Amino acid sequence: MGESRLAVPDNIIPPQYRDVIDRIADVVAELSLRIAKNDTRDPRHESANSDRGGGDVQKALDVIADEAFCAALAGSQVKFLASEEQEEALTLNPQGNLALAIDPLDGSSNIDVNAPIGSIFALYPAEESPEDSFLRPGFEMCGAGYAVYGPQCFLILTFGEGVQKYLLDPETRCFHLVEQNLSITRKSWEFAINASNYRHWSRPIRVWVDDCTAGATGPREKNFNMRWLASLVGETHRILTRGGVFLYPADSRRGYERGRLRYLYECAPIAFIIEQAGGQATDALNRTLDHTPRSLHERSPFVFGSADNVARVAAYHDLPEAETTALFSNRSLFRM
Incomplete structure (x- = not known):
């Protein structure tokens, strides 16, 4: 490796991860330039524009x-690298001594419309086999990060002590380092x-x-804004x-019964980052990082963000079905 692209003191990034993060940062910088120049083709990979199954x-x-x-x-x-592309x-x-799970380019379908895309990764201590290294609870992660390629290129990192x-x-x-x-604010609209x-x-x-979109005159008594970038790193x-x-x-829908995002490459690392910033991440009911995936490409439902908002989504799932049915007919009685 040449000179580091990370212009920070050595003690900001734990020394046992510094070389790996330097290598990741180098690729991120090169990818950002390639994307900015619209250099998104390679004659060797023209046939790669194909369906990987399940709509991906x-x-x-x-x-x-x-x-x-x-x-x-x-x-x-x-030691081991698990990629969404492999x-x-x-x-x-x-x-x-490390195992790295990575989504090399998340949201590539957004390239043509110039919307944010990114790279997401998670670091685990390496065990004897890839299965033991990756098929473990998310809270055993030792580091995570993402890059977002947009009007500005940011690299977000955590090693379990802040973001x-x-x-x-x-x-x-x-x-x-900026x-x-x-x-993350605990509450948002x-x-x-x-x-x-x-x-x-x-x-x-x-x-x-429904309760959010009912606005100030509805049961939540607040006007909410809705956003949808269709880009996990952008969101x-x-x-x-x-x-x-x-x-x-x-x-x-068929194929969506257990959500759509990949647990290992998307949900777990984003959940680790969000929790380190004071937010919460769940599968709509249970904590994301408590889950142990059974396969490298397992999918998961995903809800994350401001802690109070995520907790409220889980509260709706905790209600008995009969009560939820009544709420669906008569509007919720929840308040902020």
């Missing part, structure tokens, strides 16, 4: 990003959900949304900046 389309830049991270992390302390985990360094925010300087191509100990799926949601989710970055709650619940 793999684009050429997904593969390019995956290859870049794999190459950069070779020779590091990463069916099985890879062994990079048999003597390594750090880095900004990429477009001229020097170095990341500078904020430590990011904190902004939520993000794909309302076109309303008819497929469970009754508690529909009641919760996360907005919530870290100004609060709110994101919902991607399970629903009745």
Whole structure:
């Protein structure tokens, strides 16, 4: 590795992770430039614009990003690497002591419309096998982060002691620490959900949304704003900046019964970051980081953001079905 792109003192990032984070930052900086230049094609990967099954389309830049991270992390302390773009985990360094799960390019379908996309990763202590390293409770994570490629390129990191925010300087191509100990407001009147799926949601989710959209004259007595970027890193970055709650619940459609987002590469690392910033993350009812995935590509419902808002979503699910049915007919009696 050459000179670090992270213009911060060594003690800001724990030394046992510094080399890996430097390598990740290097790829992030290069990807941000490639995306900004609209250099999103590679003749070797023209056939990559295909359906991976379940409605997920793999684009050429997904593969390019995956290859870049794999190459950069070779020779590091990463023993096992699990990528959303790979069916099985890879062994990079048999003597390594870390296991890294990564979504190399989250939200690549947004590239054409110039909406935020990103990279998400989680760090675990490496065990004897990939299964033991990754198929474990999320709270055993030792680090997590994401990059968001938008009007500005940010790198967000946590190692279990607060959340750090880095900004990429477009001229020097170095990341500078701009904020430590990011904190999410406990309460917000902004939520993000794909309302076109309303008819497929469970009754508690529909009641919760109805009560929000009823506004100041409804049972919540507040006017809420609804947002939907269809970009997990974009939604996360907005919530870290100004609060709110994101919902991607399970629903009745085939293939969505256990949610849509991947637990290992998306839900777990984002949940770790959100909790470190004082927020909460659940599957709409239970804490996300308490879950143990049974496979590398397992999906999960996901609700995260300002703690009070996330707790309220869970409260609607705690109600008996008969009471929820009454609320669905007569409006909720909940108040802020």
